[in-house]
Amino acid sequence: MALQLEALSKSYGTVEVLRPIDLEIKDGEFLTLLGPSGSGKTTILRMIGGFTQPSGGRILLDGQDLARVPTNKRPFNTVFQDYALFPHMSVAKNVGYGLSIRRMPKDEIARAVQEALDTVGLGSFHDRSPAELSGGQRQRVALARAIVCRPRIVLLDEPLSALDAALRRQMQGFLKDLQRQIGTTFLFVTHDQQEALTMSDRMVVMNVGSVEQIGSPKDIYYRPRTRFVASFIGDNNLCEADIDADGRLVTPMGATARPDGVEAAPRRVLMAVRPELISLSPRDNALETEAEVLSVEFAGAGSDMTLRLPGIETPFTARITSEPGQTPPAPGARQSIWIRRDDIAVVEKAAEQAP
Amino acid sequence: MTSRTSRLLLFALAASVPLLLVVLPIGNFFVMSFWRVSDNVIVPDATLANYAGFLENDAYWRTFLFTIGLCAAVAGIGIAIGYPVSYFIWRLRGRIKYLLLLLLILPLFMSYIVKIYTMRSILGLNGFLNKFLVFTGILDQPSTLFLYNRTAILITMATILLPFVILPIFLTLERIPKSLTQASADLGAGAGTTFWRVVLPLSLPGTAAGALFTFVLALGDYITPQMVGGPNGFTFGRVIWSQFGLAYNWPFGAALAVIMFLFALAVIGLAAFMAARQR
Amino acid sequence: MRKSLAERSVDWVLGGLTVITFLVLYTPVLISAIFSIVPTDRNGVHWNEASLQWYGQLLGNTSVLNAVETTLIVGLISVAIATALAIAIALYVEWEGAMMRRLLELFVYLPFLMPPIITGLSLLIYFNGLGIPRGTATIAIGHVALVLAILYRLVLTRLQSIPRSMIEASADLGATRWQTFARVIWPQLRSAAVTGAVLALTISFDETFVTFFLAGDTTTLPLRLWGMMRVGFSPEINALVTIVLGVSITLAAIVALRLNPRGTLEEE
Numbered sequence: 001m002a003l004q005l006e007a008l009s010k011s012y013g014t015v016e017v018l019r020p021i022d023l024e025i026k027d028g029e030f031l032t033l034l035g036p037s038g039s040g041k042t043t044i045l046r047m048i049g050g051f052t053q054p055s056g057g058r059i060l061l062d063g064q065d066l067a068r069v070p071t072n073k074r075p076f077n078t079v080f081q082d083y084a085l086f087p088h089m090s091v092a093k094n095v096g097y098g099l100s101i102r103r104m105p106k107d108e109i110a111r112a113v114q115e116a117l118d119t120v121g122l123g124s125f126h127d128r129s130p131a132e133l134s135g136g137q138r139q140r141v142a143l144a145r146a147i148v149c150r151p152r153i154v155l156l157d158e159p160l161s162a163l164d165a166a167l168r169r170q171m172q173g174f175l176k177d178l179q180r181q182i183g184t185t186f187l188f189v190t191h192d193q194q195e196a197l198t199m200s201d202r203m204v205v206m207n208v209g210s211v212e213q214i215g216s217p218k219d220i221y222y223r224p225r226t227r228f229v230a231s232f233i234g235d236n237n238l239c240e241a242d243i244d245a246d247g248r249l250v251t252p253m254g255a256t257a258r259p260d261g262v263e264a265a266p267r268r269v270l271m272a273v274r275p276e277l278i279s280l281s282p283r284d285n286a287l288e289t290e291a292e293v294l295s296v297e298f299a300g301a302g303s304d305m306t307l308r309l310p311g312i313e314t315p316f317t318a319r320i321t322s323e324p325g326q327t328p329p330a331p332g333a334r335q336s337i338w339i340r341r342d343d344i345a346v347v348e349k350a351a352e353q354a355p
Numbered sequence: 356m357t358s359r360t361s362r363l364l365l366f367a368l369a370a371s372v373p374l375l376l377v378v379l380p381i382g383n384f385f386v387m388s389f390w391r392v393s394d395n396v397i398v399p400d401a402t403l404a405n406y407a408g409f410l411e412n413d414a415y416w417r418t419f420l421f422t423i424g425l426c427a428a429v430a431g432i433g434i435a436i437g438y439p440v441s442y443f444i445w446r447l448r449g450r451i452k453y454l455l456l457l458l459l460i461l462p463l464f465m466s467y468i469v470k471i472y473t474m475r476s477i478l479g480l481n482g483f484l485n486k487f488l489v490f491t492g493i494l495d496q497p498s499t500l501f502l503y504n505r506t507a508i509l510i511t512m513a514t515i516l517l518p519f520v521i522l523p524i525f526l527t528l529e530r531i532p533k534s535l536t537q538a539s540a541d542l543g544a545g546a547g548t549t550f551w552r553v554v555l556p557l558s559l560p561g562t563a564a565g566a567l568f569t570f571v572l573a574l575g576d577y578i579t580p581q582m583v584g585g586p587n588g589f590t591f592g593r594v595i596w597s598q599f600g601l602a603y604n605w606p607f608g609a610a611l612a613v614i615m616f617l618f619a620l621a622v623i624g625l626a627a628f629m630a631a632r633q634r
Numbered sequence: 635m636r637k638s639l640a641e642r643s644v645d646w647v648l649g650g651l652t653v654i655t656f657l658v659l660y661t662p663v664l665i666s667a668i669f670s671i672v673p674t675d676r677n678g679v680h681w682n683e684a685s686l687q688w689y690g691q692l693l694g695n696t697s698v699l700n701a702v703e704t705t706l707i708v709g710l711i712s713v714a715i716a717t718a719l720a721i722a723i724a725l726y727v728e729w730e731g732a733m734m735r736r737l738l739e740l741f742v743y744l745p746f747l748m749p750p751i752i753t754g755l756s757l758l759i760y761f762n763g764l765g766i767p768r769g770t771a772t773i774a775i776g777h778v779a780l781v782l783a784i785l786y787r788l789v790l791t792r793l794q795s796i797p798r799s800m801i802e803a804s805a806d807l808g809a810t811r812w813q814t815f816a817r818v819i820w821p822q823l824r825s826a827a828v829t830g831a832v833l834a835l836t837i838s839f840d841e842t843f844v845t846f847f848l849a850g851d852t853t854t855l856p857l858r859l860w861g862m863m864r865v866g867f868s869p870e871i872n873a874l875v876t877i878v879l880g881v882s883i884t885l886a887a888i889v890a891l892r893l894n895p896r897g898t899l900e901e902e
């Protein structure tokens with residue numbers, strides 16, 4: 001257990017930007033804080049880095065409270081959103097800055113800098129000035145500068161947000177590979193759910209200052225626990241359902257066994273189904289219903305079909321693979337659909353009551 | 356993080372020099388303006404006699420009003436010449452634009468005393484101006500109208516302070532996005548219409564602010580009147596100055612300075628308000 | 635693009651006015667430069683007697699040389715102090731724990747915004763009250779108060795252009811506050827500080843309005859010139875005037891080159 005946040009919170013005056021949060025960050029993991037702006041994700045990162053003082057709670061590294069440890073004494077290094085490269089220093093001087101502060105001998109610094117630059121694929125860029133680099137290259141220099149001091153945790157504050165889409169995709173893969181290679185803990189902040197799903201070992205989904213759900217990307221995607229997670233990450237079809245007295249899940253399409261990890265107490269809940277998990281052909285262990293096709297939109301790899309399901313007010317969307325030559329059902333047609341019982345996620349209704 | 360005490364301590368440290376060099380001295384002369392002079396000795400007191408002396412003697416009043424009029428004229432001439440010139444240079448393209456601007460503000464950095472001196476030699480009976488006017492036949496003989504009177508003060512100040520008006524006007528014009536004048540042209544306006552309806556309204560607040568700062572600079576000038584104004588060329592600045600010289604009445608001088616200070620503060624406040632409106 | 639006759643005539647009028655403005659601004663400078671070399675009297679200008687003798691005579695004038703020395707000492711000392719102060723105050727104002735920023739800035743700007751006679755006589759009364767005799771030191775203090783505003787403005791503008799994240803990055807990499815200042819902030823502040831210092835030196839070199847009240851028996855170059863001019867015209871004055879103008883213009887040109895008018899003016 002490398003880093004532990006205990007009831008960590010932050011408020012400015014009466015404005016609570018982060019409600020008390022508990023979180024464990026394990027050694028060597030790639031943990032992402034995901035949320036829209038104002039969710040408090042960057043605040044957590046800045047408090048760990050020591051740039052912002054917590055209003056309450058503790059940050060423990062190997063059981064030691066960091067409250068009295070200033071930024072410059074914390075074994076963490078940060079990749080800033082704007083990279084924050086020193087404009088008056090060469091690439092090598094930028095990367096070697098932390099080591100020279102630690103009074104490491106010059107030749108050792110040179111060796112470590114070379115190694116770090118090689119790692120990020122900029123082995124021959126020593127003498128360039130940051131102004132001469134492209135956005136992606138600056139990003140790599142910032143990364144090299146953050147890993148060269150061998151920190152316990154690398155903190156990354158939306159480092160990819162300034163890059164264009166293609167480069168961002170490329171950097172995602174690079175960052176993930178780099179993290180696996182050096183084995184350092186990465187704490188990554190982003191508002192891009194795709195990025196979080198691709199890169200993380202675990203992710204923390206946040207909204208308006210509190211944690212919505214913590215889990216692996218697959219967990220988060222297929223087993224959202226709150227309405228916010230269900231709708232913020234990917235597309236989802238939501239409708240009301242009940243847990244009955246027998247602990248079964250009763251949906252407008254029929255009753256089924258309650259999914260794992262869902263409490264048995266009778267209550268009203270929401271069920272969520274991913275559009276791509278709605279099938280037009282019979283599946284095993286599935287709920288079946290006949291829907292009315294409202295519209296069909298061609299979307300390249302597939303088609304998005306809007307369906308009216310009996311007993312459900314909001315239309316569902318089904319994403320079906322389209323094959324050339326195949327004619328999809330026309331609007332107005334009746335269409336049978338199947339949803340596997342295991343593909344239904346249950347979302348607590350109460351969670352959405354939170355202010 | 357940092358305790359309130361240490362924050363206060365740091366503030367005291369940062370503010371100490373401005374406090375010692377600016378606030379205390381100004382407070383000090385405010386206090387002195389309530390003192391009096393008795394038998395050539397300055398005596399601490401709490402009298403309004405100095406202010407009363409100013410209000411009751413209409414010679415001071417007239418000088419004060421004349422000075423305000425003079426400074427307004429200096430600022431007015433500054434705008435009348437400075438605005439067209441700034442506008443002309445602003446519309447130029449390429450390096451020449453900034454070179455000309457540089458040359459226009461370069462005189463700002465030349466010794467004030469030297470400029471007064473050369474103006475005096477130009478305006479004098481044997482000066483360049485008279486020689487030029489006689490040479491061209493405009494005058495039959497050299498005129499004494501140009502030196503040692505109030506006109507001379509106006510001409511000299513207006514010439515010396517002109518760059519102070521040009522620079523802010525130019526900077527104001529530079530702040531107008533090019534896209535605005537282009538949009539105006541795109542909508543069918545000619546250069547004249549664009550000027551009257553886009554450029555002039557947008558640059559007016561900055562121009563006014565620049566003129567007001569020039570006004571304040573002229574207000575305190577005590578050297579120009581003394582050098583080119585002759586025996587009758589008294590301005591308020593010169594009156595204050597003489598209280599610290601020959602007249603040796605510091606408390607009265609301080610009172611007059613308080614009046615000038617408050618007046619200048621009001622003008623600067625107005626200028627700051629104008630400048631803020633442009634943002 | 636074709637311009638109408640009206641537009642072209644407006645351009646001509648504006649251009650003509652600009653030329654006249656240049657003549658008005660520069661004739662005095664040229665005249666004093668010429669008359670410092672060419673002797674002139676009631677009979678006119680003696681072009682064929684041009685010489686640099688007045689410059690030579692100036693070198694033998696100890697009172698002028700003393701004034702030059704005082705001026706330079708005052709300039710260097712006051713600018714050095716004011717630069718350090720400006721940096722300290724700017725750092726303080728940019729610090730997140732700063733208090734009463736606007737008030738502090740008003741204090742710094744006031745001597746520059748007020749008519750200089752106010753700064754001059756307020757310091758005169760102040761020093762007199764404290765029993766400090768007037769001389770080189772009081773002049774230097776007056777100049778500190780006066781040029782602080784310019785230095786502060788230039789330093790602060792540059793300081794604000796350094797992103798907060800840059801300073802955080804330095805701390806993040808292990809640097810103390812002092813190390814961050816020495817290795818990250820100062821290298822980026824240096825050129826603005828030097829530019830400001832040269833500009834301040836130019837102002838200090840020419841300053842008369844404040845200096846007059848604080849000088850006592852000490853004499854600076856502008857005061858000396860003023861004194862000489864009250865007595866009357868002489869080619870010697872013209873020579874001195876030309877030198878003073880030369881120094882001012884050189885300093886101003888350095889500032890102009892450093893500020894890079896194009897970039898700076900467009901940013902402002």
